[in-house]
Amino acid sequence: GGSDSKDDPAKKSSDNKASEAETFTVGFDKDFPPYGYVEEDGSYAGFDIDLATEVAKRLNLEINLQPIDWDAKDMELSSGTIDCIWNGFTINGREDEYTWSDAYMNNSQVFVVRTKDNIKSTKDLAGKIVSVQTDSSAQASLEEEENADLKASFKELVVCADYNSAFMDLESGAVDAIAMDVGVARYQITKRDGNDTYAVLDEELASEQYGVGFLKGNTKLRDKVNDTLKEMVKDGTFAEISEKWFSEDVGIIGK
Amino acid sequence: MSLNVLFLQLLEGMVTSVSIFVLTLVFSLPLGLVISFGRMSKNIIVRTISKAYISVMRGTPLMLQLLMVYFGPHFIFNINISSNYRFYAVIIGFVLNYAAYFAEIYRSGIESMPKGQYEAAKVLGYGKFSTFFRIIFPQVIKIILPPITNEVITLVKDTSLAFVIAVSEMFATAKALASAQASVMPYIAAAIFYYVFNLLVAKIMEIIEKKMNYYK
Amino acid sequence: MSLNVLFLQLLEGMVTSVSIFVLTLVFSLPLGLVISFGRMSKNIIVRTISKAYISVMRGTPLMLQLLMVYFGPHFIFNINISSNYRFYAVIIGFVLNYAAYFAEIYRSGIESMPKGQYEAAKVLGYGKFSTFFRIIFPQVIKIILPPITNEVITLVKDTSLAFVIAVSEMFATAKALASAQASVMPYIAAAIFYYVFNLLVAKIMEIIEKKMNYYK
Amino acid sequence: MNVLSLSNIKKNFGSIEVLKDISLNVREGEVMSIIGSSGSGKSTILRCATMLETINGGSIIYKGKKVAWENPDGSIVYANKGELTKIRSYFGLVFQNFNLFPHYSVLKNIIDAPIHVQKIHKEKAVEIAKDLLIKMGLEGKENYYPCQLSGGQQQRVAIARALALNPSILFFDEPTSALDPELTGEVLNVLKDLAAMHMTMVIVTHEMNFAKEVSDEVMFMDKGVVAQTGTPEEVFSSSNPRIKEFLGRFYG
Amino acid sequence: MNVLSLSNIKKNFGSIEVLKDISLNVREGEVMSIIGSSGSGKSTILRCATMLETINGGSIIYKGKKVAWENPDGSIVYANKGELTKIRSYFGLVFQNFNLFPHYSVLKNIIDAPIHVQKIHKEKAVEIAKDLLIKMGLEGKENYYPCQLSGGQQQRVAIARALALNPSILFFDEPTSALDPELTGEVLNVLKDLAAMHMTMVIVTHEMNFAKEVSDEVMFMDKGVVAQTGTPEEVFSSSNPRIKEFLGRFYG
Ligand SMILES: Nc1ncnc2c1ncn2[C@@H]1O[C@H](COP(=O)(O)OP(=O)(O)OP(=O)(O)O)[C@@H](O)[C@H]1O
Ligand SMILES: Nc1ncnc2c1ncn2[C@@H]1O[C@H](COP(=O)(O)OP(=O)(O)OP(=O)(O)O)[C@@H](O)[C@H]1O
Ligand SMILES: [Mg+2]
Numbered sequence A: 001g002g003s004d005s006k007d008d009p010a011k012k013s014s015d016n017k018a019s020e021a022e023t024f025t026v027g028f029d030k031d032f033p034p035y036g037y038v039e040e041d042g043s044y045a046g047f048d049i050d051l052a053t054e055v056a057k058r059l060n061l062e063i064n065l066q067p068i069d070w071d072a073k074d075m076e077l078s079s080g081t082i083d084c085i086w087n088g089f090t091i092n093g094r095e096d097e098y099t100w101s102d103a104y105m106n107n108s109q110v111f112v113v114r115t116k117d118n119i120k121s122t123k124d125l126a127g128k129i130v131s132v133q134t135d136s137s138a139q140a141s142l143e144e145e146e147n148a149d150l151k152a153s154f155k156e157l158v159v160c161a162d163y164n165s166a167f168m169d170l171e172s173g174a175v176d177a178i179a180m181d182v183g184v185a186r187y188q189i190t191k192r193d194g195n196d197t198y199a200v201l202d203e204e205l206a207s208e209q210y211g212v213g214f215l216k217g218n219t220k221l222r223d224k225v226n227d228t229l230k231e232m233v234k235d236g237t238f239a240e241i242s243e244k245w246f247s248e249d250v251g252i253i254g255k
Numbered sequence B, C: 001m002s003l004n005v006l007f008l009q010l011l012e013g014m015v016t017s018v019s020i021f022v023l024t025l026v027f028s029l030p031l032g033l034v035i036s037f038g039r040m041s042k043n044i045i046v047r048t049i050s051k052a053y054i055s056v057m058r059g060t061p062l063m064l065q066l067l068m069v070y071f072g073p074h075f076i077f078n079i080n081i082s083s084n085y086r087f088y089a090v091i092i093g094f095v096l097n098y099a100a101y102f103a104e105i106y107r108s109g110i111e112s113m114p115k116g117q118y119e120a121a122k123v124l125g126y127g128k129f130s131t132f133f134r135i136i137f138p139q140v141i142k143i144i145l146p147p148i149t150n151e152v153i154t155l156v157k158d159t160s161l162a163f164v165i166a167v168s169e170m171f172a173t174a175k176a177l178a179s180a181q182a183s184v185m186p187y188i189a190a191a192i193f194y195y196v197f198n199l200l201v202a203k204i205m206e207i208i209e210k211k212m213n214y215y216k
Numbered sequence D, E: 001m002n003v004l005s006l007s008n009i010k011k012n013f014g015s016i017e018v019l020k021d022i023s024l025n026v027r028e029g030e031v032m033s034i035i036g037s038s039g040s041g042k043s044t045i046l047r048c049a050t051m052l053e054t055i056n057g058g059s060i061i062y063k064g065k066k067v068a069w070e071n072p073d074g075s076i077v078y079a080n081k082g083e084l085t086k087i088r089s090y091f092g093l094v095f096q097n098f099n100l101f102p103h104y105s106v107l108k109n110i111i112d113a114p115i116h117v118q119k120i121h122k123e124k125a126v127e128i129a130k131d132l133l134i135k136m137g138l139e140g141k142e143n144y145y146p147c148q149l150s151g152g153q154q155q156r157v158a159i160a161r162a163l164a165l166n167p168s169i170l171f172f173d174e175p176t177s178a179l180d181p182e183l184t185g186e187v188l189n190v191l192k193d194l195a196a197m198h199m200t201m202v203i204v205t206h207e208m209n210f211a212k213e214v215s216d217e218v219m220f221m222d223k224g225v226v227a228q229t230g231t232p233e234e235v236f237s238s239s240n241p242r243i244k245e246f247l248g249r250f251y252g
């Protein structure tokens, strides 16, 4: 168990950060559009990136966007090399592992299928091969007790490395469905330039909330960010950013 | 979570890793020999093709080669691929890649054989086939064991690349566990597995080397 | 997105990859020599430590070593690490790892030197230092160039491991672009980069080998 | 009857003419020594005769069977593969550096070719090999590896290996170079025994004493041509200035 | 004056006594040949005298300076490092297989030690080297590499390399084995020239003719002991049965 040993350095590094307090280092997965990814010109973009940038500006902190290897996120956070994880980061199931901001948007896990396959509901997935990204919320949901029957009905659950290869798997017929975050699913489907090729099942696998994760105990920074987010909701900036990425206001903070 | 429990959880991944390891060796060692013949062929076309093959296989990342082998049939020939093909694709990709490395090792060994051994065999009436397999190759094996050992040890660690086409070997499992438990223990378990596996491989190779030392 | 634009995109990553490559070689080649001396030392403590070092470095995945080097200071000594340390950690990790491989290559080369060369130098009055650096080492270099080339080519591809501690080298950039654009083109561009880089490295090593061929 | 006839052999390496016009005949039971200074082409003759090098002119005939001959247009033709395989069994060659197979024991070195080339039954091959080992004074060394033997012993294994195939003629390339006087004596005694058994032999040697003592015929080579051939007495008392110069030290 | 005195030298390899009780004195300007059968310990004597092996008993003295001696308790002491470095410059050794430095040109092989060991100025070293090359008949070979030279030429480079350090005594281990009669003659002539120049030399050789002709003293070794020492006439007409047997072939 590593949770005990984590408490002590946590305080220390958060104190330290407070005294420096010049920069705001945001850890994110640059492989996770539309929340965080690399633009054609090499800059980082995404819904969460825009939010974090705005928050930093209001707090008078210099934003430092740090793409990280998702597998190393906990080590990055506990060693103090990043101040928070902000990147479509699911609160549910991780409530005790981080100090969280308020949830700022809802997310759901859905199934993406090929349109021509005539899969309309999760029942139709019986006997099919379903792909899920390793260490994703969708995988966590499928491992849960309440979804045991659904999972058992699949012919096989394939754990893949990234969504790019998962979509190639779907396209080439090796898998029949991908369980994934709806936002990412929409982005990938649009990008893949074939709204007709893929469909998202209406039936959701699970729903959950995204939040900003801080090192356990770092309430000081969490409070500042939280207050700023609320302020942004109030003056409409949050809605504006949301419209830009999702054509609607997805915000749930302060509502 | 104790190391014991952890190892149990990693067990399935370990079996996959070891299978990839064993199957790769079983097929790439002979294939490498065939390619080394091509590389040394007098026929310029065969030689050029073998040379290009070795160059590309050694010059591009194995990870990309695995993606190619797995997705290639669909994207190039528009064939629907089945999920069962994953594991085969991993083996094919590893075999094709390692055969290129082994081919160069064989070549260096074969080319270092003194001409006198060929000449002695020729004068004694051996044909080309028996000259190679009775006289030359057994001696080549002795010479090339150390570089082969190097490649084999690299292979132990390379098995982790299989996850790029969703074959869950040991390291992928360890990574997932590390995330889920927000702990570095699975990594440590993985390191121990690799280290022990490597020690084992090194020990076996050492024994083979010793066995070969009955002469010279 | 055209290949041109893509390459521009990947350029920054390439610079990182090449820097890792060059710095690793610059430091690990001499360090490897020092370790090989340790490995051949008459002092059993020095020899055992060197042996263990080599065994662990070659026996565990480089990826884990990078994580250790970067996060170790914090988790073990409770030192605050800064983000600037990332790149240094990558270099330290690569250097420590590759030095172990180079050490074994040096050792094999040094041990293969005929005793007569040492004896000739001794009778002529050379001291230990000049015997090694004037007589033995220049000849060792010639012998070990091929295995060194193998390691160097592996290093080209290993640079992609740097992303585990968030140093965005070329391959990580390619992967991110592939995700953002839902396309395999960045992968292909990456493959071309590796291939060309490797060709270049192989060519340079070939030229050095030719230069060394002025004797024997 | 001639076991071997070389006629007008020419051999070039690139633009260098190493053998210019070499003819020699070896009769059954005859011992011929080839002497001459370094680089004169002695080894090359043996290599051409044993088909390790292809000739550029002339003809090679073993026991009346043509190995290679000149077409009217001057090009060289070799006999077909089957024929050559058969002719290979007529001769044996003991290399200057022996070229034993290091991964085979002494016994295996001797029996491997009989078993796998001549398809002789294994028991038979072992019997022949053991006989030869006794003859060569190597009794009890069956299971040694070449690296465990002294130079002289290795050489005797190489001779046994060649003899096991029951050749009609045996070639030796400098069988005693790099041996000390005692070992040299030992090896030369083996050759003398073979001569006494009427083994047909061609020996390239620097041992003038031996050439004089054991040969029926001596051939002196100089820069790719035969300077003189004859009985040992004829050659060693030759008035040819090149031969006199070469032998100078010997009588020194 | 004795350039070298070995007294009661003992040398074991593990439990094998290779040198049992060897004493010899080499006077200035003297040429001593060591003969004897293979394995009798000839090379080992040279290796002990040149400090390539440490002795297990006895003493070594060069020009009155003690290199190694026995303590009262029988243990062997060597002189200190500085002293040994100085004494090393008194002798040169030409190895049986030459041991030239393959990565250095002929010139560099000769001048490297004078420049880097004896700290002689480069121009001076080159001058000395060129003189020696002329003396050895190697003019114009300065920029060749050892691999481009014949065996005889390599040997002469090895001699020049040893002479360039201006030693008081020169050791040779089988300088002519594996050379053809002509090259042998050539190398022996070089040694004769050195003898004529009153170079002090100890030569292990299988060339009885040469030993007889050029030596002031001949030492016959047998199984780690000195069977006889004396003038060539004395040794070559010895009544010792072992010597007679060994020389048998020579007179044969
Ligand atoms: N494969 C080759 N390519 C080019 N030249 C060669 C080759 N083999 C031999 N020669 C040359 O042919 C000439 C004769 O060589 P050969 O080996 O027959 O001489 P040799 O009489 O046996 O000499 P030695 O007594 O030194 O063995 C030499 O000048 C040699 O350099
Ligand atoms: N390093 C060693 N370890 C063990 N035994 C050795 C070693 N060096 C030499 N010997 C043994 O010592 C004995 C004398 O060897 P040495 O080389 O001095 O003989 P030699 O008279 O020079 O013979 P040759 O004429 O064959 O050169 C031999 O029996 C040899 O096997
Ligand atoms: Mg020859």
Ligand SMILES: [Mg+2]
Binding pocket: E042, E043, E044, E173
């Ligand atoms: Mg000796």
